[in-house]
Amino acid sequence: MNELKSCRYTKRMALGAWVGGALFAAGCVTINIYFPAAAAEKAADRIIDEVWQLKGGAPAIPVAPATNSKPATQ
Amino acid sequence: MKLWIAKCFLLMAVLAGGGQAAAQANLEINTPGIAAIQGSMQKRHTELAPLYGSGAVGLTRDGNVALRDPASVPLAQRAAVNTLIAAENQDRAALYREIARANNHPEWEAEIRSTFGQRWIDRAQSGWYTQNAASTWVKK
Amino acid sequence: MRLARLCVAALLLCLWGIVGHTQQITLTVDDVTGAGFSAQGIRLTFVGGGTTAIEIGALKFGEQSWKNIRLDCNLLRLEREGVACDDGTLMLAEKIPLSFSYLTDKRVLNVVLKPAKDETWQLNLRPAKGGKDVSVKVAGGSVLRFLPWLPGSMPKLNAGVLNGAIEYNADGRISAKLNASNLGFADAAGLHAGEKIGLTIDAQVEPAADTIRWNTSVTWTGGEVFWQPVYLKAALQQLSAEGRFDGKALRVERGSLKYPGVGDAAFSGTYDLAAKQLTQGRVSAPSIRVAALYESVLKPFLDGTLFADLRTEGRVSAEAEVNANGLQRVDVRLENVSFEDKAQHRFALFDVSGNVPWRAEAATQADITVKGGELLKMPLGAFAVPLAMNGARFELKQLRVPLLDGQIDVRDFVARSDADGGYWQFTGGVSGISMDKFTAALGVPVMYGTLDATLPMVRQEKSTLRVDGALSLKVFDGTIEAKNLVLLDIFGKAPRVQADVVMRNLNLEMVTRTYSFGNISGRMDSTIIGLELVNWEPVKFDARLASSAGNYPRKISQAAVQNISALGGAGAAAAIQRSFLRFFEQFGYDKIGWGCKLQNTVCEMSGVAGEDKPQGYVIVKGGGIPAITVMGYNRQVSWQELLNRIKRVTQGNIKPIVE
Structure with a gap:
């Protein structure tokens, strides 16, 4: 997983100021907005499969009846 | 009557079993917007595939397609091919933007584009042209 | 011209410098310069037995320069009537076989260059009243020889053969009859290219009082051109123009473009060279066939729009005028113009006729009538479009289009364009349309009742369409109201x-x-x-x-x-x-x-x-x-x-x- 650029930046700063760096690193953790690279790759592959028709047929839509109703006499 | 109600409860129990699968670490790509773009790209692919094959069009590093070898496209078809490329790149831009938007992180667009750029290239068929790290064309 | 004169002078200099039959004579000239021309380090070596060599250390002609040019003549014949070299070689970038002759008494110079098999460039200079007549004849000349002189910003020439002649008369007249064939050009991106182009060029220039009169005619005889996004094929299109040039402005007095199958256009204008601006211009194209115009010229520009694939017919006449302030006048006359969405049948208009007299700085009114049409496969009745125009502002007080058994009303339509782009708005509605006919035409389940809807205010700015107030329609014996209606990116994916x-x-x-x-x-x-x-x-x-x-x-x-x-x-x-x-x-x-x-x-x-x-x-x-x-x-x-x-x-x- 990739971390957001701001994190890399703080890491680089931490390297520069080795001793005080811990504080920056700690700050980094709290604002750790990351880009889910692995998930993005997976999403990309799924779309590429579809667009380029790489796998036979589209994956079936999961049919899970999520509702039901029944008639009842009063 | 009692039997009916019992039957109904049974039915209810069976039907109520299914539920919505929770979204885990996956990116959301099942939105009408993404589906529309994907459908349009899939339709266009039948026209683009022979152009990838002939080397006229290649896949760029930045997740686009480009006219690599204009000379291999007859003049009469040049406009159509250019239009095809422009339309494909427009769709691709929209796709990257929509995925970022659908996941409530519009700022991910550039990273989604670069991820796709790499995956399109990795998964290109042999014989197709793709751009390497130095942005020069390489035949797969 | 100057070059030719200098050449002759240098040649004579060298010839007359030779006296007797010495074993070897070397003659050196430091510098020869002329307008746009200079030669340095000229050396002439005359060896016994007729072998002669002329060397030029550096030659500059315009922007081009060469170094170490050498002309060898194996057999230089010196006779009473003149000098001739039948078997010479010019060493430029390549070896070019050359022959020349000079008749001393008639003062006629002939130079023949044969840079390649089947390629001949012939120069002839002869004295005439007030100067010299010059003619250049070319047979099988490769256009690639002009490559170094062409600006780099142009698509690169990659093939082409030139045949014909250019005549210069001592009185200043020039006439050229040239024929280019198999001409090809392309740019790296492939956006501009031409292949196998054939052109016939006929041009005359004639000095008049204090201007130059010119006329030219170019006919496109073969090949194809792609100039993004337009693709054109040769169909004997002919461009002719004549006018004057006084050093400050290029004036086209009479111009015409004949496009077989499409129509003809006439034009005139003045281009100010200092201001780099068209200061006056006029184009008129009477009775153009819309179908041909659409197919060969308009279609490429409409790709990806609603009008990308139309069937068209009818004729259109157009006239336009520009001056230094821009477009001043456009007059368009439509004669039974029809167009139809060919593949998807979303819309069609039949027999559109009328005049559109647009002026940049005056209010005018267009009178357009439409005999009928189709919208989403539903028939439209006849209607008129009384469009009021004033510069970049267009208004339509009322437009009533019969649709099925009811009508579409558009009221107070206003469109204007400014620096920020376009903007339009209108109010209106539909009324009296039978729902059963309407739904049947749309191919949705048949509903009953009448369709009555009001569109309070529809506005479009850029790609956003906004409906102010409520859009209401009466169906199923009740009402449906849509409020806060906004359409974003309506023409997008x-x-x-x-x-x-x-x-x-x-x-x-x-x-x-x-x-x-x-x-x-x-x-x-x-x-x-x-x-x-x-x-x-x-x-x-x-x-x-x-x-x-x-x-x-x-x-x-x-x-x-x-x-x-x-x-x-x-x-x-x-x-x-x-x-x-x-x-x-x-x-x-x-x-x-x-x-x-x-x-x-x-x-x-x-x-x-x-x-x-x-x-x-x-x-x-x-x-x-x-x-x-x-x-x-x-x-x-x-x-x-x-x-x-x-x-x-x-x-x-x-x-x-x-x-």
């Missing part, structure tokens, strides 16, 4: 629509009949708040359906109950068939209520307000005899699944099973 919709007092009998949903009698209100469509599919809304207040018969048929149940899955529908309920055709009800809050592809459902039971929610609350209550249990359903079920039900795929 994924158009977005936002709206709030309120429906009142719909006649359920009409609704259920229309959608083959069994039969429910009664009245229904509905609200859909925050409706959001992407690519015309709902992604978000909060919808509620509820029985209207008031007294009216409330009946629900068995088929309708089955269908409502079937929305909960096929099993529930089958269940009713096994119960005694199947013996009743109709049931009474008290209230119907159903809600669906769509978000993230999941619909969160609810039933009649205030009737929730611990185990579920009530969709149909029974009342009367025999009464029926339909309950829903699971509150969440995938939107796609719900859609599939609705589709199955309304398409009647679930047939009653009678056991």
Whole structure:
């Protein structure tokens, strides 16, 4: 997983100021907005499969009846 | 009557079993917007595939397609091919933007584009042209 | 010209410098310069036996320069009448076979260069009254020899053969008759290219009092050109023009473009060289065939728009005038112009005729009449378009287009364009259109009643279309109102629509009949708040359906109950068939209520307000005899699944099973 650029930046700063760096690193953790690279790759592959028709047929839509109703006499 | 109600409860129990699968670490790509773009790209692919094959069009590093070898496209078809490329790149831009938007992180667009750029290239068929790290064309 | 003179001078210098038959004579000239021309380090070596060599250390001609040029002549004949070299070689970038002769008494110079097989460049200089006549003849000349002189910004020439002659007369007249064939050019991106082009060029220049008169005619005889986005094929198109040039402005007095199959155009104008501006210009093209114009010129520009694939006919005449301030006047006359969306049949207009007299700085009125047309396969009647124009502002007080048995009204249409782009707005509506005809034409389930809708104010800015006020229409004996309607990115790949919709007092009998949903009698209100469509599919809304207040018969048929149940899955529908309920055709009800809050592809459902039971929610609350209550249990359903079920039900795929 990739971390957001701001994190890399703080890491680089931490390297520069080795001793005080811990504080920056700690700050980094709290604002750790990351880009889910692995998930993005997976999403990309799924779309590429579809667009380029790489796998036979589209994956079936999961049919899970999520509702039901029944008639009842009063 | 009692039997009916019992039957109904049974039915209810069976039907109520299914539920919505929770979204885990996956990116959301099942939105009408993404589906529309994907459908349009899939339709266009039948026209683009022979152009990838002939080397006229290649896949760029930045997740686009480009006219690599204009000379291999007859003049009469040049406009159509250019239009095809422009339309494909427009769709691709929209796709990257929509995925970022659908996941409530519009700022991910550039990273989604670069991820796709790499995956399109990795998964290109042999014989197709793709751009390497130095942005020069390489035949797969 | 100057070059030729200098050449001769140098040649004579060298020849006359030779006296007697010495073994070797070397003559050196440091510098020869002329306008745009200079030669340095000229050395002439005369070896016994006729072998002669002329060397030039550096030659500059215009922007081009060469180094170490050498002319060898194996056999230089020196005779009484003149000098001749039959077998020479010019060493430039390559070895070019050359021959020349000079007749001393007639003072006629002939130079023949044969740089390649079947390629000859011939120069002839002869004295004439007031100077010299010069002619250049070329046979099989490669245009690639001009490559170094052409600006780098142009697409690169890659092939071409030149034949013809250029004549210069001592009195200043020049005439050229040239024929280019197999001409090719291309740029790296492939956006501008030409192949196998054939051109016939005929040009004359003649000095007049203090100007130069010129005329030229170019005919395109063969090949094809792609100039993004236009592709054209040679069809003997002919461009002719004549005018004057006084050093400051290029004046075209009479110009014409003949395009066989499309039509002819005439033009004139003045181009100011200092200001780099067209200070005056006029184009007129009478009676152009719209079909040919569309196919060969317009179509490439319309790709990706609504007008990308049209069938067109009719004729159009156009005249335009520009001056230093820009476009001043456009007059367009349409003669029975028809166009039709060829593949998708979304729209068509037939026999559009009239005049459009546009002026940059005056108010004018266009009178256009349309004999008929089609919109989404529905016939349009005849109508007139009284368009008022004033510069970049266009107004239409009223436009009434007959559609089916009713009409579309557009009122107070205003469009203007400024630096920020375009903007338009109008109010209007549709009225008196029979719903049965309308729905049949659209291919949706047939509805009854009349379609009356008002469009309070429709505005478009950039790609956003906004409807102020409420769009209302009367259907199913009730009203449907759409408010806060916004269309974003309407011509994009994924158009977005936002709206709030309120429906009142719909006649359920009409609704259920229309959608083959069994039969429910009664009245229904509905609200859909925050409706959001992407690519015309709902992604978000909060919808509620509820029985209207008031007294009216409330009946629900068995088929309708089955269908409502079937929305909960096929099993529930089958269940009713096994119960005694199947013996009743109709049931009474008290209230119907159903809600669906769509978000993230999941619909969160609810039933009649205030009737929730611990185990579920009530969709149909029974009342009367025999009464029926339909309950829903699971509150969440995938939107796609719900859609599939609705589709199955309304398409009647679930047939009653009678056991």
